[in-house]
Amino acid sequence: xxxxxxxxxxxxxxxxxxxxxxxxxxxxxxxxxxxxxxxxxxxxxxxxxxxxxxxxxxxxxxxxxxxxxxxxxxxxxxxxxxxxxxxxxxxxxxxxxxxxxxxxxxxxxxxxxxxxxxxxxxxxxxxxxxxxxxxxxxxxxxxxxxxxxxxxxxxxxxxxxxxxxxxxxxxxxxxxxxxxxxxxxxxxxxxxxxxxxxxxxxxxxxxxxxxxxxxxxxxxx
Amino acid sequence: xxxxxxxxxxxxxxxxxxxxxxxxxxxxxxxxxxxxxxxxxxxxxxxxxxxxxxxxxxxxxxxxxxxxxxxxxxxxxxxxxxxxxxxxxxxxxxxxxxxxxxxxxxxxxxxxxxxxxxxxxxxxxxxxxxxxxxxxxxxxxxxxxxxxxxxxxxxxxxxxxxxxxxxxxxxxxxxxxxxxxxxxxxxxxxxxxxxxxxxxxxxxxxxxxxxxxxxxx
Amino acid sequence: xxxxxxxxxxxxxxxxxxxxxxxxxxxxxxxxxxxxxxxxxxxxxxxxxxxxxxxxxxxxxxxxxxxxxxxxxxxxxxxxxxxxxxxxxxxxxxxxxxxxxxxxxxxxxxxxxxxxxxxxxxxxxxxxxxxxxxxxxxxxxxxxxxxxxxxxxxxxxxxxxxxxxxxxxxxxxxxxxxxxxxxxxxxxxxxxxxxxxxxxxxxxxxxxxxxxxxxxxxxxxxxxxxxxxxxxxxxxxxxx
Numbered sequence: 001x002x003x004x005x006x007x008x009x010x011x012x013x014x015x016x017x018x019x020x021x022x023x024x025x026x027x028x029x030x031x032x033x034x035x036x037x038x039x040x041x042x043x044x045x046x047x048x049x050x051x052x053x054x055x056x057x058x059x060x061x062x063x064x065x066x067x068x069x070x071x072x073x074x075x076x077x078x079x080x081x082x083x084x085x086x087x088x089x090x091x092x093x094x095x096x097x098x099x100x101x102x103x104x105x106x107x108x109x110x111x112x113x114x115x116x117x118x119x120x121x122x123x124x125x126x127x128x129x130x131x132x133x134x135x136x137x138x139x140x141x142x143x144x145x146x147x148x149x150x151x152x153x154x155x156x157x158x159x160x161x162x163x164x165x166x167x168x169x170x171x172x173x174x175x176x177x178x179x180x181x182x183x184x185x186x187x188x189x190x191x192x193x194x195x196x197x198x199x200x201x202x203x204x205x206x207x208x209x210x211x212x213x214x215x216x217x218x219x220x221x
Numbered sequence: 222x223x224x225x226x227x228x229x230x231x232x233x234x235x236x237x238x239x240x241x242x243x244x245x246x247x248x249x250x251x252x253x254x255x256x257x258x259x260x261x262x263x264x265x266x267x268x269x270x271x272x273x274x275x276x277x278x279x280x281x282x283x284x285x286x287x288x289x290x291x292x293x294x295x296x297x298x299x300x301x302x303x304x305x306x307x308x309x310x311x312x313x314x315x316x317x318x319x320x321x322x323x324x325x326x327x328x329x330x331x332x333x334x335x336x337x338x339x340x341x342x343x344x345x346x347x348x349x350x351x352x353x354x355x356x357x358x359x360x361x362x363x364x365x366x367x368x369x370x371x372x373x374x375x376x377x378x379x380x381x382x383x384x385x386x387x388x389x390x391x392x393x394x395x396x397x398x399x400x401x402x403x404x405x406x407x408x409x410x411x412x413x414x415x416x417x418x419x420x421x422x423x424x425x426x427x428x429x430x431x432x433x434x435x436x437x438x
Numbered sequence: 439x440x441x442x443x444x445x446x447x448x449x450x451x452x453x454x455x456x457x458x459x460x461x462x463x464x465x466x467x468x469x470x471x472x473x474x475x476x477x478x479x480x481x482x483x484x485x486x487x488x489x490x491x492x493x494x495x496x497x498x499x500x501x502x503x504x505x506x507x508x509x510x511x512x513x514x515x516x517x518x519x520x521x522x523x524x525x526x527x528x529x530x531x532x533x534x535x536x537x538x539x540x541x542x543x544x545x546x547x548x549x550x551x552x553x554x555x556x557x558x559x560x561x562x563x564x565x566x567x568x569x570x571x572x573x574x575x576x577x578x579x580x581x582x583x584x585x586x587x588x589x590x591x592x593x594x595x596x597x598x599x600x601x602x603x604x605x606x607x608x609x610x611x612x613x614x615x616x617x618x619x620x621x622x623x624x625x626x627x628x629x630x631x632x633x634x635x636x637x638x639x640x641x642x643x644x645x646x647x648x649x650x651x652x653x654x655x656x657x658x659x660x661x662x663x664x665x666x667x668x669x670x671x672x673x674x675x676x677x678x
Contacts, residue, residue, distance in 0.1 A: 004300045067420035068413050069378035072392055076409055079399055083406035124525035124584075127486060128539035128591060129514040138542060142529045157284070164286035168385065176288060190296040197285045197293060204284040221528055221571035 011191040014182050018192075021178035022199050028166075028174060029159040032095055036102025036155070043107040044114070058107065065104020070162050073097040078169040091173070094166035098159055105155055106148075113147035114140070146219050153211040157204050164200070175199060227408070231398055235408075238394025239415050245308070245390060246377040249315035253376070254369070256316065257323020262353075264324060265331045282321035288382050290314050295386055311383035319376050326368045330361030363434045370427035374420050391415060439463055440485065440595060440628070445494035447480055454480050456650040457494065462628060464594075467621045469629045469637040472647035473673060478630045479522075481647075482597045485628070486510075486517045498595070515543060518588030519597040522604050524581045526572035532559065533568040536587045544591065551590075558586040562616050578609030582616050589620075596620065598629040634677055638662055646670045 046058035065073065074097030077088055088096060117140055125135030164176035171177045179196040183189050260279060264272040282290065294314035298305045305313070334357050342356040343349075384393035395412035399405045440462040447455040454477040462468050470478045483489040485496055487503045487510040496503040501513060527535050536555035540546045546554070559565060562582040572580050581601055588596060598617060602610040614636050621627060621640040631637055637644050638658045645655040648669045654661060665671045 063421060064413070064417065067374075067378075067424060068416045069381040069392065071381045072378075072409070072413055072416060075392065075396070076413070079396075079405035080409045081406075083404075118523075118525075120521065120523055120525045121527065123488060124521065124527070125539075127488060127514060127519045127521075128587065129511045129543040130539065131511055134542055138538060139527055143527075146529060161284075161286040164288045165382070167288070176286065179289075189292065190300060193289055193292045193296060197281075197289050200286055200289060201281060201284045219529075221530075221573060 006191060007188050008191055010186060010188055011195045014192065015195070017182070018175060018178055018196060018199060021173065021175040022203060024174040025160060025163045025176075025200075026203060028091070028095055028098065028163045029156065032098040032102055032159050032163075033152075033156050035095075035099040036106055036159070037152070039099065039103035040106035040110055043103060044110045047107070047111065048114075061100075062104045062107050065101050066108065070097065070101045071165050071168065073100050074165055074169060090166055090169045090171035093169055094163065094171055094174075097165075098162045101162065102155055102159055105158075106152060109148045109151040109155070110144060112151075113144045116147050117143050149211075149215055149219070153208060153215075156207055156211065160200070160203055160207065226402055227398070227404070231402070234398065235391065235394050235411065235415070238389055238391040239419075241388060241390040241394075242377065242380055242392075243419075245311055245315065245380045245383055245388070246373070248312045249319050249380070250373050250376055252312070252316035253319025254323050256320035258327050260320060260324035261327025261331065264328050279321040279324055282318050283325075287314075287318055287379055288385055290318060291382060291386055307383070307386040307388050311380075311386055311388055315376060315380060315383070318379070319372065322372050322375070323369065326365045326372060327361070329368070330363075330365035331357055333364040334360045367427045367431035367434070370423060370430070374424055374427075377420065378416065439499060440626075441495075441497045442481070442485070443495045443497075445481070445484065445496060446492045447477070447484055447489065448492050454650050455484070455491075458650075458652055460645065460652065460655070462595075462626065464626055465624050466642045467625075467627045467629070467640055468643050468645060469631055469641040470645045470647055471631065471634065471637055471673070475649075476647035477650040478647045479599050482519060482599045482628065482630060485597060486514050486519050488519075511543070515591050516593055517595045517597065518591060518593035519599065520581070520584050520588050520601050522600040524577070524584040524601075524604075526580045526583060528571070528573055531569050531571055532564060532575070532583050535572065535583060536590045539587070540590050554590050554592075555586070558589045559583070561589070561619075562586045563612070576609055577605045578612045581605065581609075581613050585613075585616055585620075595626045595628070598627065598631070600630050600632065602631070602633060632677075634662070634674075646673065648673070 043058040043061060046054040049055060074094055077096040077100070078090065078093035081088060121139050121143065122132075122135045125139040126132070130138065163174055166174055167176040167180050172181050175196055179192050183192050186192070260275060264275060267275070269276075291311065291314050295307070295310050298310050298313075338360070339352055339356060342352040347355070380390060381392040383390055384396070389397070391412055395408050398408045402408065440460075442458055442460040445455055445458045446453065454475075456477075458477075458481060460468070470481070472478050480489065484491050485498075485503065487508070491504055498513060498517060501508055503510075503513065527538070530538060533552070533555055536559060537548075537551040540551040540554055541548065544551075556565070556568065559568060562585055564579060564582055564586065567575060567579065567583075572583065575583070585601075601617070602613050605613065610633070614633060617627070617629065617636070618640050629637070629641075641658050643655055644658050644661045645652050646661065646665075646667070646669070647653070653667045654665065654670045661670065662674065665674055
């Protein structure tokens with residue numbers, strides 16, 4: 001019925017190349033998470049600041065990140081910033097886009113986590129003579145990070161999946177980009193992309209596993 | 222403010238793109254939800270062990286980038302000589318993608334119904350079907366609906382990726398205009414506003430439902 | 439010495455303290471009794487500046503609590519408070535819970551803080567629980583940990599806000615015993631409580647609060663034996 005001959009050899013020969021791409025994928029995902037976490041903490045601080053302009057800025061960021069496609073955000077970084085004379089390389093545009101998206105979703109996760117911590121915790125800290133900053137940093141923040149840990153892990157997996165979008169703005173060094181180049185040269189689309197899918201799957205599972213192990217070490221209560 | 226060459230024809234072109242986005246989303250979410258309910262109920266009924274193969278397959282759709290899934294789906298239909306149009310292929314892949322997430326939501330909703338409540342229903346002489354229909358479904362819906370709304374919006378946003386198969390949906394339509402008119406920021410802003418206007422009110426409504434129905438509040 | 443003068447406090451339109459006057463001397467144990475909503479717990483949170491006041495003045499050893507230039511963080515080192523909800527820090531072990539403030543607020547070395555923490559935890563009978571996380575302990579144990587946590591700051595005054603109200607009846611005794619021990623050691627204490635036997639046992643003076651007014655204060659014998667005010671009489675009759 002199917003007169004299609006699979007050519008897996010060709011795909012397997014390209015495996016080292018694709019694994020190099022997987023490293024780039026992981027690198028972008030990790031970088032975007034580090035930047036995203038830092039931005040999300042800043043946005044959370046803005047939202048808690050009580051300053052209208054700062055919290056309005058943070059809320060706008062969060063809502064745009066959550067209510068437009070990630071691909072749109074990457075397009076904005078790649079094409080949209082051109083209007084301001086800023087021309088980002090595919091790599092940078094991808095990183096900026098994903099970091100923007102991460103920051104929005106993570107800030108929303110942090111907000112939910114903060115709601116779950118009773119006010120009395122900070123109050124107990126204050127009653128021991130802590131400054132508001134100390135009470136937040138020593139009492140509230142560690143608990144917030146624990147509650148937010150699972151959503152943060154999910155966002156990391158999302159970040160890995162989102163890196164594949166780079167290929168649409170000409171990224172050719174990550175896993176999706178390399179796979180697409182190999183495909184363009186050989187037209188063995190199914191074989192190459194199936195192999196890429198397996199690699200993505202393994203990365204996602206390894207990251208989830210690593211996060212679980214990390215959580216078990218970090219949170220013993 | 223913007224000195225633009227954007228014409229009414231171009232705006233109509235964007236609207237067509239938006240219509241395509243909504244069409245792909247509507248078809249995929251409808252089919253995906255039906256499949257997701259079947260898979261979700263199956264997973265609960267079979268138990269973790271017997272459902273493991275199904276759970277594994279569904280998990281793949283959540284662990285592989287959608288873009289890769291779309292390319293693979295297209296490759297498979299080509300190999301199998303199904304002769305599907307990009308629209309069909311896109312909807313099939315997005316439906317399975319939606320079903321994978323939806324089954325997770327449905328399973329969570331059913332498992333949130335306390336076993337004691339279900340036992341009470343059965344002890345009144347209700348059949349499995351009656352228990353599902355009158356007890357589990359209404360309670361599970363409360364838990365699942367906010368998440369399902371989130372999923373629907375997620376699929377709407379993710380549907381932008383079908384541009385890779387050549388479908389001219391909202392984002393691709395914007396990109397075509399950008400290339401032609403060389404006004405990237407302005408056109409992308411319009412595109413973003415359209416996405417936002419569709420997504421934001423529904424997301425707010427979902428958040429409201431979640432808050433209102435949350436048992437702890 | 440804690441001096442409370444004409445203190446008034448409102449939550450929006452509801453006045454919960456309507457001019458309270460009370461002086462607590464060094465070494466004295468004062469308990470405050472009264473129905474719920476009488477303002478007794480609010481008074482405690484005003485004393486250590488967790489709540490602002492609308493009128494009047496509270497001074498602790500001459501420092502005006504609600505003055506603008508008062509360093510509340512410094513003042514609170516002197517005035518420990520333990521709440522009805524013990525507010526254990528769930529992410530820290532029992533030892534870490536108690537060590538945290540001495541290290542970060544007083545700036546003590548890790549060794550010194552640990553020494554103090556172990557001493558205080560031993561004092562309240564939790565020597566065996568140092569490496570345990572709070573959620574593995576009973577409410578009574580967590581409440582005793584909260585007491586040790588406050589004591590580790592070497593406070594000169596301790597405020598106890600219905601510390602046994604959220605506990606299972608069988609766990610109340612162990613916490614009250616800890617408070618009695620502190621009272622006998624000469625700690626200056628203000629206790630808001632519903633435990634009449636305890637109030638009678640440990641207090642130098644007992645105050646009765648009713649709808650934001652301190653209607654009566656006196657020695658335990660006076661207040662429990664021969665209450666003067668009809669509200670006090672009615673309250674005591676209801677709890678007996």
